[in-house]
Amino acid sequence: MTGARLVRGAVGVAGFLAVAELAVRSGYLDERLLPPPTVVVREAVLLVADPEFTSGLVGTVSRWLTGLALAIAIAVPAGVLLGTVAWAERATRPLLEFLRPIPSVALIPLAILLIPDDFLMKISVIVYASLWPILINTMYGLREVDPLAKDSLRSFGFGRLAVLCRVSLPSTAPFIVTGVRLSAGIALILAISAELLAGGAEGLGVFVIRAGSGNRTDLVIAAALWAGTAGVLSNTALVAAERRLFRWHHVRSGAVT
Amino acid sequence: MLKVVNLAHAYGDQQVLAGIDLSVGDGELVSVVGPSGCGKSTLLRSIAGLIKPSHGQVLINGVPVEQTPDDLAVVFQDYSRSLFPWLSAAGNVALPLRRKGMSRRARREAALAALDQVGLAGSADKYPFEMSGGMQQRVAIARALAYRPALLLMDEPFASVDAQTREDLEDLVLAVRANHNMSILLITHDIDESVYVGDRVVVLTRSPATVTESLTVDLPSPRDQIATRELEAFVRLRSEIGRLVRGRPDLVGEQ
Numbered sequence: 001m002t003g004a005r006l007v008r009g010a011v012g013v014a015g016f017l018a019v020a021e022l023a024v025r026s027g028y029l030d031e032r033l034l035p036p037p038t039v040v041v042r043e044a045v046l047l048v049a050d051p052e053f054t055s056g057l058v059g060t061v062s063r064w065l066t067g068l069a070l071a072i073a074i075a076v077p078a079g080v081l082l083g084t085v086a087w088a089e090r091a092t093r094p095l096l097e098f099l100r101p102i103p104s105v106a107l108i109p110l111a112i113l114l115i116p117d118d119f120l121m122k123i124s125v126i127v128y129a130s131l132w133p134i135l136i137n138t139m140y141g142l143r144e145v146d147p148l149a150k151d152s153l154r155s156f157g158f159g160r161l162a163v164l165c166r167v168s169l170p171s172t173a174p175f176i177v178t179g180v181r182l183s184a185g186i187a188l189i190l191a192i193s194a195e196l197l198a199g200g201a202e203g204l205g206v207f208v209i210r211a212g213s214g215n216r217t218d219l220v221i222a223a224a225l226w227a228g229t230a231g232v233l234s235n236t237a238l239v240a241a242e243r244r245l246f247r248w249h250h251v252r253s254g255a256v257t
Numbered sequence: 258m259l260k261v262v263n264l265a266h267a268y269g270d271q272q273v274l275a276g277i278d279l280s281v282g283d284g285e286l287v288s289v290v291g292p293s294g295c296g297k298s299t300l301l302r303s304i305a306g307l308i309k310p311s312h313g314q315v316l317i318n319g320v321p322v323e324q325t326p327d328d329l330a331v332v333f334q335d336y337s338r339s340l341f342p343w344l345s346a347a348g349n350v351a352l353p354l355r356r357k358g359m360s361r362r363a364r365r366e367a368a369l370a371a372l373d374q375v376g377l378a379g380s381a382d383k384y385p386f387e388m389s390g391g392m393q394q395r396v397a398i399a400r401a402l403a404y405r406p407a408l409l410l411m412d413e414p415f416a417s418v419d420a421q422t423r424e425d426l427e428d429l430v431l432a433v434r435a436n437h438n439m440s441i442l443l444i445t446h447d448i449d450e451s452v453y454v455g456d457r458v459v460v461l462t463r464s465p466a467t468v469t470e471s472l473t474v475d476l477p478s479p480r481d482q483i484a485t486r487e488l489e490a491f492v493r494l495r496s497e498i499g500r501l502v503r504g505r506p507d508l509v510g511e512q
């Protein structure tokens with residue numbers, strides 16, 4: 001079943017690449033504007049030996065992960081607070097409802113103006129954008145905690161804090177990790193967007209801008225391929241972690257729906 | 258052991274309990290039976306300190322219950338919600354023992370012993386979702402037993418399992434009680450069950466509930482699922498309680 005799905009997926013990808021290759025090779029698309037997939041893949045492999053590219057990749061990935069880690073460190077406690085203290089949630093809700101829908105990329109120019117330090121500016125926009133899914137998932141996860149599960153521990157004489165740590169948090173953990181997974185994707189987008197808009201000494205975005213200004217579309221696409229690979233890897237790793245750690249949760253929600 | 262004095266509770270305008278008086282002696286098993294929706298669970302929650310009743314008092318060994326008392330454990334009807342799905346059977350049983358300041362190892366050993374008692378020796382490392390309903394409720398009972406409470410409260414503990422499992426679990430509770438000197442208050446809507454497991458049956462009226470009657474169950478021990486239920490005394494008690502629950506006091510005999 002999974003094997004068959006894999007095969008079908010691979011066939012789809014191969015088909016797309018073959019059509020693209022054919023379109024360029026036959027002259028239907030201009031090779032100077034859009035290089036054929038074989039060239040892009042070759043360039044992508046060669047990039048591994050390019051120090052300008054690798055230092056950029058390392059820089060972007062480290063900012064991405066730093067920003068994501070900070071977002072987790074802020075959003076989980078904040079979500080616990082807002083998910084458990086009713087008046088705090090009521091007091092902040094209008095503000096959150098206003099801020100949340102603003103596309104974070106639109107705030108990058110503002111961040112550039114407000115935060116002179118390049119690293120801090122980039123980290124700030126990553127953190128800001130990736131806060132939301134984790135925050136919201138933590139809040140909603142806490143609201144979903146079964147009151148009977150809490151009562152079960154409470155009936156043994158455990159206090160509020162113990163119930164929070166031993167029942168509410170474990171019960172919310174699957175929601176939090178899903179939030180982290182969504183945030184990881186957003187954080188990567190912001191890490192690269194900030195570089196595209198603000199430039200900098202190194203970074204995937206910086207590399208792409210330079211390659212673009214030299215009309216090297218093959219390098220632009222090859223770098224994008226690497227960015228996509230990073231996103232796919234992180235998503236796959238987190239999905240696998242969710243399946244492994246929260247089997248109880250998936251069995252349960254699967255039984256309900 | 259347990260004394261409930263003039264306990265009343267209302268949710269908003271809705272009066273659920275209207276002055277309940279009952280007691281459970283040391284080592285006694287008291288069944289509380291009443292029509293559905295009469296406030297049995299509210300009574301249990303008040304005793305467990307999970308809700309604060311509007312009026313009246315709950316005393317455990319003469320001490321008023323303010324919060325959830327230390328020496329008490331509860332088995333709820335809905336095992337699938339009251340067990341912690343992220344913990345194994347042994348983990349579920351061991352968790353409350355943290356309150357007792359036991360070492361990790363001692364907790365694990367106590368959990369395994371309790372699981373053994375309820376016939377789940379081989380399933381300690383299974384997760385609730387890997388178990389049948391009856392097994393899950395056994396884990397919940399083991400969790401309460403391992404805690405060694407002086408008072409065990411059971412809220413319709415067998416209402417969500419099949420008939421065969423139900424009989425097994427009734428006998429399990431009776432066996433457990435014979436081994437530990439534990440006072441048990443068991444809430445049920447099943448009249449047969451209330452008589453079969455009880456030393457005494459307390460009958461509640463419709464909501465707002467009061468106690469109509471407290472009947473001593475004078476049946477030989479150990480009880481037997483077939484023989485006990487055939488006894489004339491069993492049948493008589495069952496009929497009497499049945500009439501009380503249906504609210505036909507005119508048909509009730511003496512007692």
